[in-house]
Amino acid sequence: MTTRVAAIDCGTNSIRLLVADLPDPSAGPQAPLVDLARRMEIVRLGQGVDRTGRLAPEAIERTRVALAGYAAEIEKLGVDRVRMCATSASRDASNAADFRAMVTQTLGVAPEVVSGDEEARLSFTGAVRGxxxxxxxxxxxxxxxxxxxxxxxxxxxxxxxxxxxxxxxxxxxxxxxxxxxxxxxxxxxxxxxxxxxxxxxxxxxxxxxxxxxxxxxxxxxxxxxxxxxxxxxxxxxxxxxxxxxxxxxxxxxxxxxxxxxxxxxxxxxxxxxxxxxxxxxxxxxxxxxxxxxxxxxxxxxxxxxxxxxxxxxxxxx
Structure with missing residues (x-):
């Protein structure tokens, strides 16, 4: 039995979506995932964060528009499980709560503002397979x-x-x-x-x-x-x-x-x-x-x- 999942990575510059079927555990550790959709939008969520310490309202709105499109894709493809990770800009911002509320309302899933260490480990896992x-x-x-x-x-x-x-x-x-x-x-x-x-x-x-x-x-x-x-x-x-x-x-x-x-x-x-x-x-x-x-x-x-x-x-x- 495969598992259909949606992964969303929201970084400082872009927001990306992957919808994929994960292999049955019996297929072995090197069995690949099967892509159904990969999307990327440049939303520049981190616009000005280094200077102001806050997410700009227009940057949050650009992200909301992209995320709404991703939510429609996820629903259309009948995904079983969804995880969204938000990275550097969301860790740095003093108004990160506004961003989290927007994501929960738009996607129906709260974003995880992952630590730098967790971000690194997820990157490694994705990179070294294959x-x-x-x-x-x-x-x-x-x-x-x-x-x-x-x-x-x-x-x-x-x-x-x-x-x-x-x-x-x-x-x-x-x-x-x-x-x-x-x-x-x-x-x-x-x-x-x-x-x-x-x-x-x-x-x-x-x-x-x-x-x-x-x-x-x-x-x-x-x-x-x-x-x-x-x-x-x-x-x-x-x-x-x-x-x-x-x-x-x-x-x-x-x-x-x-x-x-x-x-x-x-x-x-x-x-x-x-x-x-x-x-x-x-x-x-x-x-x-x-x-x-x-x-x-x-x-x-x-x-x-x-x-x-x-x-x-x-x-x-």
Whole structure:
């Protein structure tokens, strides 16, 4: 018997939905989930949170509109179990209660404002299932979000060894440092120093430098990988598990930071809602690779959203 679940990941920049059928427990630990729907909307819930400490009313409304569409999809597909996790912006905001009330009314399920550690563990679970054989363990999984980045070290069989979340992300770093169009050299240098300090703190807490494979998650990573592959349209199948060397990541990062927002928007694989923050996201990835001593990154289209779905499996609840 399969279990039909809906997972929703509401982050600082985007809100995403996965509706999937989870395999019967008798199918074994490597049996995949079966996608029925994947959706993503850029709602920028974390707009201004780093500065004001509050969720903007217009950001909550954008999220409500997207969530209402997801609720209709969930009802249409006859889902058995629903879980929504809200991440960095909802942890930071002083008016998080307004957000929770909106979600409960719109979705019929209260959001879980997960801790950074839980966010990291969900990301790891989603990422490591199905990794190719040439992805040697242990893994350092990094999930570069809008407001925070999660670092998780572990193996497929042994699970998570250590995890930490730090407050660097593409939206937060853009709002804090990258104000020019394109950003100035001084702005980039300030962002790089801020990121490097946070990455070093993370790598002091988790043994990331001892990992054999770096696995990168979320839109900043997959967009950089799509650009590095010279794709003319966003193709998840070509991006998923693609391995990109450091030199290519560094080149793409430098190019993105030198472009205006309009020039970035013209890149064929660029999502319109990501063009203004992708430079910061790429910079986070590049600095992680440098500080962790990683020569390449393996991209994964499976991440916290898949981890949330797997957490609804009857064998884990």
């Amino acid at each position: 990794l190719p054989a040439d992805a040697e363990p242990p893994y350092l999984v990094v999930d570069i979000g809008g407001g925070s980045t999660e670092f998780v070290v572990g193996t497929r069989d042994g699970g998570v060894e250590a995890a930490i979340s730090v407050d660097i992300g593409c939206v937060r770093m853009t709002e804090r440092h990258l104000h020019g169009d394109p950003p100035t050299g001084d702005e980039v240098a300030a962002a790089q120093a801020d990121i490097a300090a946070a990455v070093d703190r993370a790598l002091a807490a988790v043994p990331g430098r001892e990992a054999a494979t770096l696995v990168g998650l979320a839109g900043s990573v997959t967009t950089v990988v799509a650009i590095a592959q010279d794709l003319q349209e966003y193709d998840p199948e070509r991006i998923h598990h693609a391995r990109v060397p450091y030199e290519r990541v560094a080149g793409v990062t430098a190019d993105l930071l030198a472009k205006t927002a309009a020039q970035r928007l013209a890149i064929p694989v660029m999502h319109p809602g990501r063009a203004d923050v992708i430079g910061a996201g790429a910079l986070v990835l590049r600095v992680i690779m440098e500080r962790a001593g990683m020569s390449s990154v393996v991209a994964s289209e499976h991440d916290i959203l898949d981890g949330i779905a797997w957490s609804l499996h009857p064998t884990t609840t």
